[in-house]
Amino acid sequence: xxxxxxxxxxxxxxxxxxxxxxxxGFGDAQLFDDAQGEAVxxxxxxxxxxxTVIVDPYPIDLITVEGLGLAPVSYRERIRALGPTxxxxxxxxxxxxxxxxxxxxxxGAARSTGRVDLIRRK
Amino acid sequence: MYQYDVIDREFLTDRSNEFRHxxxxxxxxxxxxxxxxxxxxxxxxxxxxxxxxxxVAIPYGSLNSRQARRLAWVARTYDKGYGHMTTRQNIQFxxxxxxxxxDILDALAEVDLHAIQTSGNCIRNTTADPYAGATAxxxxxxxxxxxxxxxxxxxxxxxxxxxxxxxxxxxxxxTDRAAVKVHDIGLILRRARDGSLGFxxxxxxxxxxxxxxxxxxxxxxxxxxxxxxxxxxxxxYNRHGRRDxxxxxxxxxxxxxxxxxxxxxxxxxxxxxxxxxxxxxxxLELARIRGAFAQxxxxxxxxxxxxxxxxxxxxxxxxxxxxxxxxxxxxPGYAIVEVSLKAVGQTPGDATADQLxxxxxxxxxxxxxxLRVTHAQNLVLxxxxxxxxxxxxxxxxxxxxxxxxxxxxxDIIACPGLDYCALANARAIPIAQDIAKTFADPDxxxxxxxxxxxxxxxxxxxxxxxVAHIGILGVDKKGEEFYQLSLGGSGAxxxxxxxxxxxxxxxxxxxxxxxxxxxxxxxxxxxxxRFLDTYRRVGLEPFKEAVYAQAD
Amino acid sequence: xxxxxxxAGEQAQWAENTFVHVADxxxxxxxxxxxxxxxxxxxxGDALLSSNSRRVGVRIEPAEEVExxxxxxxxxxxxxxxxxxxxxGRAYTSARLLRExxxxxxxxxxxxxxxxxxxxxxxxxxxxxxxxxxxxTPEAWTKAANRFRHVYQRAVDARPIAADERxxxxxxxxxxxx
Numbered sequence: 001x002x003x004x005x006x007x008x009x010x011x012x013x014x015x016x017x018x019x020x021x022x023x024x025g026f027g028d029a030q031l032f033d034d035a036q037g038e039a040v041x042x043x044x045x046x047x048x049x050x051x052t053v054i055v056d057p058y059p060i061d062l063i064t065v066e067g068l069g070l071a072p073v074s075y076r077e078r079i080r081a082l083g084p085t086x087x088x089x090x091x092x093x094x095x096x097x098x099x100x101x102x103x104x105x106x107x108g109a110a111r112s113t114g115r116v117d118l119i120r121r122k
Numbered sequence: 123m124y125q126y127d128v129i130d131r132e133f134l135t136d137r138s139n140e141f142r143h144x145x146x147x148x149x150x151x152x153x154x155x156x157x158x159x160x161x162x163x164x165x166x167x168x169x170x171x172x173x174x175x176x177x178v179a180i181p182y183g184s185l186n187s188r189q190a191r192r193l194a195w196v197a198r199t200y201d202k203g204y205g206h207m208t209t210r211q212n213i214q215f216x217x218x219x220x221x222x223x224x225d226i227l228d229a230l231a232e233v234d235l236h237a238i239q240t241s242g243n244c245i246r247n248t249t250a251d252p253y254a255g256a257t258a259x260x261x262x263x264x265x266x267x268x269x270x271x272x273x274x275x276x277x278x279x280x281x282x283x284x285x286x287x288x289x290x291x292x293x294x295x296x297t298d299r300a301a302v303k304v305h306d307i308g309l310i311l312r313r314a315r316d317g318s319l320g321f322x323x324x325x326x327x328x329x330x331x332x333x334x335x336x337x338x339x340x341x342x343x344x345x346x347x348x349x350x351x352x353x354x355x356x357x358x359y360n361r362h363g364r365r366d367x368x369x370x371x372x373x374x375x376x377x378x379x380x381x382x383x384x385x386x387x388x389x390x391x392x393x394x395x396x397x398x399x400x401x402x403x404x405x406l407e408l409a410r411i412r413g414a415f416a417q418x419x420x421x422x423x424x425x426x427x428x429x430x431x432x433x434x435x436x437x438x439x440x441x442x443x444x445x446x447x448x449x450x451x452x453x454p455g456y457a458i459v460e461v462s463l464k465a466v467g468q469t470p471g472d473a474t475a476d477q478l479x480x481x482x483x484x485x486x487x488x489x490x491x492x493l494r495v496t497h498a499q500n501l502v503l504x505x506x507x508x509x510x511x512x513x514x515x516x517x518x519x520x521x522x523x524x525x526x527x528x529x530x531x532x533d534i535i536a537c538p539g540l541d542y543c544a545l546a547n548a549r550a551i552p553i554a555q556d557i558a559k560t561f562a563d564p565d566x567x568x569x570x571x572x573x574x575x576x577x578x579x580x581x582x583x584x585x586x587x588x589v590a591h592i593g594i595l596g597v598d599k600k601g602e603e604f605y606q607l608s609l610g611g612s613g614a615x616x617x618x619x620x621x622x623x624x625x626x627x628x629x630x631x632x633x634x635x636x637x638x639x640x641x642x643x644x645x646x647x648x649x650x651x652r653f654l655d656t657y658r659r660v661g662l663e664p665f666k667e668a669v670y671a672q673a674d
Numbered sequence: 675x676x677x678x679x680x681x682a683g684e685q686a687q688w689a690e691n692t693f694v695h696v697a698d699x700x701x702x703x704x705x706x707x708x709x710x711x712x713x714x715x716x717x718x719g720d721a722l723l724s725s726n727s728r729r730v731g732v733r734i735e736p737a738e739e740v741e742x743x744x745x746x747x748x749x750x751x752x753x754x755x756x757x758x759x760x761x762x763g764r765a766y767t768s769a770r771l772l773r774e775x776x777x778x779x780x781x782x783x784x785x786x787x788x789x790x791x792x793x794x795x796x797x798x799x800x801x802x803x804x805x806x807x808x809x810x811t812p813e814a815w816t817k818a819a820n821r822f823r824h825v826y827q828r829a830v831d832a833r834p835i836a837a838d839e840r841x842x843x844x845x846x847x848x849x850x851x852x
Contacts, residue, residue: 127840401828
């Protein structure tokens, strides 16, 4: 599974693509399965076409956290989706809830995948 | 203290207005992100993982109480109530919105603070000895020269689009608290045999991917020729520094490629062609700047304070604080007080808005309205009367700021790492917190003595891991956070680059490995040796064996 | 032909661009003012200049050193300093050397990725003509070039630096006191 993410220009907030709009929460992100490569590309292209709205759109890989839901595979993306791990009340994680719990528990899952090169480099 | 005049203030206003205009144009789509990015960086604004980050300069690491309170206000109003001290005497706010940035710069300019050239490929804020004007070892006041450089480098028309960032550090003391040997240019104030003031000029030190202890290219530059000589160095670099590869663009690569001698020769050749009468600062302006720093209203006091001695005898915590955080002052009856931002469990270098207000009050009341920030991410009250130490300590203790660990194992330097930074490969803060918890016993920390641990979340080395007694570098190994340890570095007057201990360790193994290193050191230690001294005597092997034997 | 802004005192204004940038692979036009690359100029410049019927300029890329033009400068009407990317700052040094070291008095023109954000730096380093790449008008250019009321370091322009202004204030204060 994939989602598409970016930062919002005006405030730097992490945002996710959802059906033609950019939303704040990972839990609201539109999910793309592996057959939807073109839709992912279209979402990225839509982001690039809106340079006064968002900065640097790109797709991220997701995994299933057993019994909890979905989470970004790479820990960089999990931190973006949550907030800093040294201040647990700052950023998106402050709201709490099932989505946050799933991402927080994803570390084991990411390691068990053993996949490489999951962190996006510029 | 140097006070901004109308000229300095109008300059900040103009700069702020320029940035407001640029933000407006960016939001309107008149500037692309590629065009805007260098402009916002030169105003200290980064786009990080969660938000924009604003890096505010603290020139020569010195703040008055009004400035410190304004930083606290910014933290409360535009951030989440805290700021982070960097390893180069700046403060960073982590939760800034682009739309607020011009207003913040206006608010900072009202108290003579700014974010000019705190990022970008230009001459950055100059780092200076945080004990300037307070330590007896000082040959001359580095703040004077830092202010000279601040003005000269601010919006320099020729040197604002260099191949890469450019960092200068100055010390006037033999003890190096500004890491001058690992800067693009390091300046050490020295007196020649005839008594004339000059600089030893070190060029091409640095950390990052290719760390170097910088070579000296000039042993005695007459102080009054500083700016013309800097112009020559920068011009050689601007023309010949590499621009084809970001990792080879720093001046250290040019100096290493040419050799220090040839680089020095090219600088001399260029310097000889510069009209020094035009390039150097006139005596009048230099005297004006010097005069501003000379006017510190010290009182004549006895060298001994009964009140302090009595309070120390009565309070073990004050006694511990005095042993570790109180340093000798040049004036009898005064002391330099270090305020640690490294309490156990805390994020290294973070100060809350409330804490900033507390230290602002203390600086105003007890330290001649002067507060310093250090490259080790701590604060300093540079001019505290011995008689006032008990009161200052009590106030710090009440604010959670009296941790007595300066230069001890829990006084860890750490960059923001992957918790905030878009460049990071791994987190640095939780590792620092783990280690601080492992060594939370203050008696043990004192027994271990001076031990500088520094952590970077990527090879850019903002956490100075190359020049740590024990350096820790976060790497990404197959999608996991791993940490590479190195030993034997120093960023001080005995500068050296650390050697890698062995294969990187997973996060949960770092603190136990440090524990093993410390045990190995204590077992091998002779007399009063520091960790670094023991390491330099016995070498890497015993440490390596201890850490990796245990692992297998 | 790219639009050209020229400096007249502190004001920037539109100027007629009579020069043609001749690419190395193109033939030099029969007549008219031309700007050539350094290598082309070194090969063919003498012949063009001796015909005396047109003006010649040279385009210097960032990696090329203006010292190469030292003996030709009196014959050149334009030195065009190229900014392949606006972040490449070598042309600022080139401009300063042309003005300060070689006393070049002809036109120094900024070409390539030229944005109004650079106007102040360019003017201070001795540029007096600009082919803006961002659609900047002379009004915007003038404003950008004069945005700062004070400067801190000496450059090519004759602007008094902060230290000069302060010295003058001090002198005036003394006079006032007498």
